Amino acid sequence: MARTTRISRAENISFNEKLHRFNWPLFALMCLVLILSIISLYSAGTPVCGPDSGPCEGFGGWRPYALSQAAKMGFGFVLFFIAAFTNIKTWIKNSYLIYFIGLALVIMVTFVGHTGMGAQRWLNLGFFHIQPSEFIKIALVVALARYFAWQNSIDLSKFKNYLLPVAMLVLPLGLIVMQPDLGTAVSLGLITIGFFWIVGAHKKWFVIASILTVLAAPAIWFGGLHDYQRERVITFIDPDRDPSGAGYQINQSKIAFGSGGIVGKGYLAGTQSHLSFLPENQTDFIFAMFGEELGFIGTFVLLLIYSIIIGMLFWFAKTSKNRFGQLLCFGFMLNFFVYYFINIAMVLGLMPTVGVPLPLMSFGGSSLLSLMFGFGLVQNAHINKDQQLSAKGS
Amino acid sequence: MLDKEIANTFDRRSALFLTGGAVLTSVLILRMLQLQLFEYKKYKQLSLNNSSRIIIDPSERGKILSSDGAALAKDEAVYRAFIIPDECDDVSVVLKTISVELKLTAKEIEKILKKIETQRRFQPIIVRENIKWAQLATLKSLNLSGLHLEPGYCRKYPGGGLAAHVIGYVGTLDDSRTNQRVAATSPFLMTGLSGLEKVFEASLSGRPGQIITHTNAVGRIIEGDSENRVNAIPGKDLQITIRQNVQKKMEDALAVHGSGCGVALECETGKIIAMASTPKFDANIFRSIDGADYIDQLRNNKLKPFMNKAIEGMYPPGSTFKIVVALAALESGAITKDEKIFCDGDWEYGKHIYHCWEKKGHGWMNMESALAHSCDIYFYQVALRIGINPIKSMAEKLGLGQKLLDLLPREMIGVIPDREWKQKNIRAGWMHGDTIISGIGQGYILSNCLQLAVMGARAATNRKIMPYLIDGTNKEQDFKKLDLNPENIKIVMNGLARVTQEGGTAAGVSWVIKNMGGKTGTSQVRRISLAERKKGIKTNEELNWEQRNHGLFVGLAPIEKPKYSIAIITEHSGTSGLAAQAAAQTMKEALKNG
Numbered sequence: 006m007a008r009t010t011r012i013s014r015a016e017n018i019s020f021n022e023k024l025h026r027f028n029w030p031l032f033a034l035m036c037l038v039l040i041l042s043i044i045s046l047y048s049a050g051t052p053v054c055g056p057d058s059g060p061c062e063g064f065g066g067w068r069p070y071a072l073s074q075a076a077k078m079g080f081g082f083v084l085f086f087i088a089a090f091t092n093i094k095t096w097i098k099n100s101y102l103i104y105f106i107g108l109a110l111v112i113m114v115t116f117v118g119h120t121g122m123g124a125q126r127w128l129n130l131g132f133f134h135i136q137p138s139e140f141i142k143i144a145l146v147v148a149l150a151r152y153f154a155w156q157n158s159i160d161l162s163k164f165k166n167y168l169l170p171v172a173m174l175v176l177p178l179g180l181i182v183m184q185p186d187l188g189t190a191v192s193l194g195l196i197t198i199g200f201f202w203i204v205g206a207h208k209k210w211f212v213i214a215s216i217l218t219v220l221a222a223p224a225i226w227f228g229g230l231h232d233y234q235r236e237r238v239i240t241f242i243d244p245d246r247d248p249s250g251a252g253y254q255i256n257q258s259k260i261a262f263g264s265g266g267i268v269g270k271g272y273l274a275g276t277q278s279h280l281s282f283l284p285e286n287q288t289d290f291i292f293a294m295f296g297e298e299l300g301f302i303g304t305f306v307l308l309l310i311y312s313i314i315i316g317m318l319f320w321f322a323k324t325s326k327n328r329f330g331q332l333l334c335f336g337f338m339l340n341f342f343v344y345y346f347i348n349i350a351m352v353l354g355l356m357p358t359v360g361v362p363l364p365l366m367s368f369g370g371s372s373l374l375s376l377m378f379g380f381g382l383v384q385n386a387h388i389n390k391d392q393q394l395s396a397k398g399s
Numbered sequence: 400m401l402d403k404e405i406a407n408t409f410d411r412r413s414a415l416f417l418t419g420g421a422v423l424t425s426v427l428i429l430r431m432l433q434l435q436l437f438e439y440k441k442y443k444q445l446s447l448n449n450s451s452r453i454i455i456d457p458s459e460r461g462k463i464l465s466s467d468g469a470a471l472a473k474d475e476a477v478y479r480a481f482i483i484p485d486e487c488d489d490v491s492v493v494l495k496t497i498s499v500e501l502k503l504t505a506k507e508i509e510k511i512l513k514k515i516e517t518q519r520r521f522q523p524i525i526v527r528e529n530i531k532w533a534q535l536a537t538l539k540s541l542n543l544s545g546l547h548l549e550p551g552y553c554r555k556y557p558g559g560g561l562a563a564h565v566i567g568y569v570g571t572l573d574d575s576r577t578n579q580r581v582a583a584t585s586p587f588l589m590t591g592l593s594g595l596e597k598v599f600e601a602s603l604s605g606r607p608g609q610i611i612t613h614t615n616a617v618g619r620i621i622e623g624d625s626e627n628r629v630n631a632i633p634g635k636d637l638q639i640t641i642r643q644n645v646q647k648k649m650e651d652a653l654a655v656h657g658s659g660c661g662v663a664l665e666c667e668t669g670k671i672i673a674m675a676s677t678p679k680f681d682a683n684i685f686r687s688i689d690g691a692d693y694i695d696q697l698r699n700n701k702l703k704p705f706m707n708k709a710i711e712g713m714y715p716p717g718s719t720f721k722i723v724v725a726l727a728a729l730e731s732g733a734i735t736k737d738e739k740i741f742c743d744g745d746w747e748y749g750k751h752i753y754h755c756w757e758k759k760g761h762g763w764m765n766m767e768s769a770l771a772h773s774c775d776i777y778f779y780q781v782a783l784r785i786g787i788n789p790i791k792s793m794a795e796k797l798g799l800g801q802k803l804l805d806l807l808p809r810e811m812i813g814v815i816p817d818r819e820w821k822q823k824n825i826r827a828g829w830m831h832g833d834t835i836i837s838g839i840g841q842g843y844i845l846s847n848c849l850q851l852a853v854m855g856a857r858a859a860t861n862r863k864i865m866p867y868l869i870d871g872t873n874k875e876q877d878f879k880k881l882d883l884n885p886e887n888i889k890i891v892m893n894g895l896a897r898v899t900q901e902g903g904t905a906a907g908v909s910w911v912i913k914n915m916g917g918k919t920g921t922s923q924v925r926r927i928s929l930a931e932r933k934k935g936i937k938t939n940e941e942l943n944w945e946q947r948n949h950g951l952f953v954g955l956a957p958i959e960k961p962k963y964s965i966a967i968i969t970e971h972s973g974t975s976g977l978a979a980q981a982a983a984q985t986m987k988e989a990l991k992n993g
Contacts, residue, residue, distance in 0.1 A: 158404040202415070205408035263434035263442025277446050301435040305428070312424055319417070323409075331409065339416070346423055353430045 018388065023090055026388040031317045034310055035380050038365040039078055041307065045295050046070040046368055048273050049287040065273045070287045070368045077370040081377035088381025093389045096382060097329060100151035107144030108177055110137030115180045136371035138189040139362075141177045142344075143375045145193060146336035147382065148173055149200045154329035154394070161205050170197060188359030192343045199339040200332070255354045261286075262296040262304075262352065269300030287368040289360060292352040307366075311345050321387050327394040330386035337379050344376075456608035457551050457588055461634035463566055463595060463603075465643040466672070466870065472566050472596065474552040478530040479587065480538060481523045484515045487545030494526075497546065500537050501527050525587070528553055528686065551587050553686075560681035562646050564707035565639070565674050565807070565868065567594015568682035594707075595637060595868075598806060605634030638870035646673040648988035649967075652981035653677040659950075659969040659978070660708035662852040662866075663985055666961045668873055669856065669864040671804075672989060673965075674849070676708040702970075710810040713845040714968055716799070717920030718773045718904075718975075719953045720840025722858055722891060725770060727793035728781045729887035736890045739763040742776035751832055753779050756921070770894025771903045773919060775839050782838025783831060790837060791817045796863075796881055798853035799846050804866050813850060816843040841923055848966050855917075855953045855964035857881060861888055892916065896958045899979075905952065907976060911983035912990075916958030919975040920951035947971040952978035956986045963989045 018026070050066035088096070096103075114137045149170055153161070160166050174197040181190045202211070261277035270276065278286045278294035286294040296304045318338035325331040344364040350356040362372045434442065463472040480501065487493045494508050503526070514524055530538070530548065538548055554569045569589040588607060591597035608631030649661045654677055663673040678700065684693045697704045706712065728734045744760035746753050755761065755775040761768075769777035782790060794800060800815035814820070818829040821843070836842040846854075849866060856864045862878040895916035899905050904919040924946055950972040955961035965985050967978040 157402060158408070161405070199416070203409060203412050205405070205412065259434060260442050260445045262431075263438055264446035266435055266439045266443065296431070296435065301431060304431055304435070308424065308427060308431075315420060319413070323413070328405065335413075342420060346427070349427050350430075353427065353434065355426070355430060 017092065018392075020090070023388050026390075027089065027384060028317070028321075028387050031314065031321075031380075031384070031387075034314050034317070035365065035377075038307075038310060038314075041295075042291075042366045043071050043075055043078075044272070045291055045366065046074050046287055048275070048298060049278070049291070049294060049368070074368055074370075074373070077373055078377075080370075081374050084374055085377045085381040085384075088378050089384040089388070091385070093330075093385050093392070093394070096147070096385065097151060097394065100147045104144045104148035104173065107137065107141040110135070111141050111177045111180050113137070115183060136369070138181055138184070138186050139369075139371035139375045141181075142189065142192055142196065142340050143337075143379045143382075145173065145177070145196060146340055146379070147333065149197065150329055150332035150336050153200065153204045153332055154327075156204070158205065162207070164210070167201065167206060167210075170200065173197075186360060188347060188361035191359070192340070192347065192361065195343050196336060196339050200336060203335055204332070255351075255358060258290055258293040258352050259354050261293045265297040265300045265303075267301045269296070269298050269303055272298050274298060289348065289358075289362055289367060290352055291367050292349055292363050295366075296352075308349070311341075311364075315342055318383060321383055321390070325386060325390040327390070327392055329394050330390050330392075333386045334383045337383050340379070341376070456629075456631050458605035458607045458631035459552055459633040460554065460569070460589065460605065461603040461636045463637045463639060465562075465639065465641050465646070466670075467643050469557075469643045471558055471562055471639075471641070471643070472554065472556050475555045477528060477551060477553040478535050478548055479528045479551050479553075480526045480530055481547050481549070481587075482526060482545050483523050483547065484545065487543075490515060490545070493543050493545055496541060496543060497526065497538060500534055500541075501530075503527075523547065552589075554589055554682075556682050558643070558647075559683060560679045561643070561650065562641050562674065563594075563679045563682060564676045564709070565594055565641065566682075567596035567598075568592060568680075568685060569596050570685070593705075594807060595639065597808070599637050603634045603637060606632040608632075640670045640672060640868055640870055641674065642672040642989070644992075645985060645989045646675060649673045649675045649965075649981065649985040650677065650679065652984040653967070653969070655981070656950075656969045656972050656977045658702045658971070659967065659981075660712055660848045661965065661967040661981060661985065662709050662849045663963055663965040663989055664852050664856060664864075664866050666856040666859050666864065666955070666964050669853070669866045669878075670873060671849075671866050671868050672963070673985060674707075674709045674868070676706065676712075678702050678704040680704045707807065707809070708968070708970070709848040710804065710807060712847055712968070712970075713811050713813055714847070714949050714951070714970075715842075715844055715922035716840040716846045716851060717922030717949070717951050718775075718839055719851055719854075719918045719920035719951050719966075720794070720844060720846075721770060721773065721778050721838075722854060722895070722918055722953070723794045723797055723799070723840075724778050724782055724790055724838050725766060725891050725894065726797075726858065726883060726887060727789045728785050729766070729890060730793070730883060731785050731789050733785045734766065734781055736766050739765050740769070740777045740780055742774050744776075746776045746779060748779075748783070748835065749831060753835060766890055767894040767897060770891065770918065771897035771900070773898075773904045778838040779835045780838075783835050787817050787829065787834045787837060790834075791815050794844075796883075797857045798864075799844075799850050801850075803849055803853055804868060806868055810849075811845075811847050813847060814843055814845040840920060848968050851951070851953050851966035851968075852964050855955050855966065856961070858888065858891060859955050859961035859964060861885065892955075892958060892961075895955060905975070905979040908954075908979050908983035911980065912956065912987045914958055915954050915956035915983060915986050916961075917952055917954035917979065917982065919979055920953075921948045921973075921975050922951060923948055924971070944971050947973045950975040950978040952982045954979070954982035954986055956990060965989070 047067060047070075048065050050068055050070050152170055152173070156166060174193060178190055178193050181193070198211075257277065261275065264270070264277060265275070275294055275297035278297055292304065292307075295307065315338055318334050318341065322331045322334035322338065325334060341364055344361060347356065347359065347361045348363040348367075351358055351361065362369055364376050365373065367373075459476075460474045462470045462474075465471050480497070482490065482493060484490050491508075491512065494503065494511060497503070498508060511524060511526065535548060538546065556563070556566065556568075568591075570592045571587070571589060589604075591600040591603065596603065608629045645663055649663060653659050653661055653675055656677075658677060660676040661673065662671060662675075664671045680697050684690055687693075729736070741763050742755055742757075742761040744755050744758045746755075753776070756773070757775075761772050761774045761776070764772065764774045764777045768774070791800075794815045800813050802810050802812055804810055816833070816837070821827060821829050821833065825843075833842055837844060853864060853866055860878075861881050861883050863881055864878055867873045895918055897903050898917055898919060899908050899915055901909075905917060908915060908917075948971070950969040952965075952967045952975055954965045954967075956963060963986060965982045967982045967985070969975075969978045969981070972978065
């Protein structure tokens, strides 16, 4: 099914025009979450103390998180603007390249990665540790959007046209399950299934796939996995088996969050987060600390901002007159929602602990940079929403 | 424009996402309300008075046992003293008070105080790990607030570095960075950081117990108020195939030269009875007062004490590779046992002159005598006659160029080159000269010590022996036949037997052991240019250490029906003499009780 993609119809838009079409409200919402992130990470930091600057009292400090994250955000903004203002044709042309870079990083981390938090997820680039599983989520969205964008409704009704996307999912998924990083694996799966649904795959395929999954599970479990891999999966499903006490972590998370009440204990005054070892209060569990200090009002506002972002991304997708922009915005929306839903559900004890950060909030560069890059891309798609990006009738 | 049908599908199907998203978001909001509104009082109470904190009760780590039952690694019950700065009225006073009893130096106190500044004040800091009974009583009687004395385990390596590279070592979770969330609450929990300690972490470590205690709002533990005790489950012992005495003998023999490695295994079963790498390290020292300095010293040592050279080190196999070439040639029928080739010290082919290590030349050589004297000219010509492909396939049959143990990290695969390999990696065509020098195990060929030992075992048994290190993981029944002609094996074994006899290249070992056959090798690390050769080759003593030749030896004994295969590599030792000696010593020990 060789199909040349013609993208030449996209006219060049002047920079001023681009600035005009740029969606400032969404940009503002993104910046708002970033500001909340810095505020929270300051709270999670340690005050400067020691012989010269007095005793260690109180909580909060620029180090070790807030300052470092702010620097990463600076870099993130560069990525964001590059993604937003580069000619969209460049991204369309290179969408598979982006995917393969993401895949290559996942492969590398599998073989030479650093172990962190009991799973192999980190790749040491000398100056920087990166977590390829964060990049691959965006890369997959871009590649799937690119793939489906130039298929018409007849293509989309054919089963064989879904085999390549399945391969695009399975390659990184297999490696990520081995790491093991169930959070990312589930996210990747949901994104792909979401894509299949929205482009109009037959409903019966979903039914058949579900049945096959249920049937194949025991075979994979007993035949395809090593003992230690099984052990890892069991630990995921039943965190109490983990002697490090993942259950303890959830318990602490709930206490911190619940004790915040409606208005919270006040900024920098979260005793649980600061004293009782709410673990990882700067990364995956930042929402618990946020809830403890700023209460239901704070968490509700954050959730509201997230929901508005989702709404705007959906609106982007709906108003895009070209298929690539539509699918890109839609895919990114799905990714963003899965991100924060899994994280918050985990912090609130509704799901087992899987390592998924809170988007734009958690400490860590890989997730932040990938997301800001993604936000740049959807802005770009929005700028080009009226362009005809395909010569095909689709 | 989007085609109608696609646009319709999008509209229709996106409804599900919007509904789903709304439902899921509502679930989150309801849960938030549940925790922060309806159950607020409960959590507030928990956080104010009764926040629970888990104290990890360490489990006893499993022993690592040698095949003769000696513990190579074991846990020792100790009492350790630690302080929680937050609970001290004045940390430096506490430290000063206990410094007499614990013999703390001023430098140590300074180190501890410095560390306190870098972490949160309720995190414990270890002062001493191994408290004696008498000290314990005295310290308890001091009744200092903030000073804790608790039982725990300390990892000991009774061999003091015996098989250190195989066993590995443990460190705190803090060092490993794998599980910082536990590290914060239990600084005494150990985890395997290298070697078998790391590979078998899950089964060795067992499962630590937990004591849930209650803490007040500032995080201090309320004494005597613990509940929900979960008892620790001790780890499982790990039985390995290393024989303590053989291992020790090999390490001692290698220590004579200072830098090298060795592997000894049972020919029929692949059971590894010794695997050594020198210089070694003693992990007992890591956690002592001078531990940090000791580790720095090891890290800066150019002889790389942390490297398990037996599997991580890559060396040209040199003349030990002649075993491969000999078998490949005999199997191909390109040469018979008795055909003779004349060696006068050098041989011209193409535009090059190839030299034998024996400048005077060996005279007329047949297969057996060429092996016994390690005649290079003979093997250059044999290699050229059969070409690289049969050599490569024989090398791979005998275990070179592949991962054999696949258990410890960083096991190297090595290189057995051919046309394709060179094109891909060097981007140059294969030359006759490449085949010729491959005949003596030089050029691009690289192997590790384990592969050489397996090569010996496979050649001796005519079976595809796979090495194993963990008791009970052998696949003895599964070893496939290599289907080499037994006659050819016999010819090579006769050659190897003559290596250690009068006139052979390792005749010296007969002082130590009588019935060992083997093959010597010196592998060149640098290329000798023609100009240099004219000026007179520098002897190894004149060269910088890094440029001297490696010495190798692959030994089989008893040579009539080999029981053990031993490979030794002495790094930059100049000649193979020390390697052969080390192999002989080890072999003697292995045969003593085996």
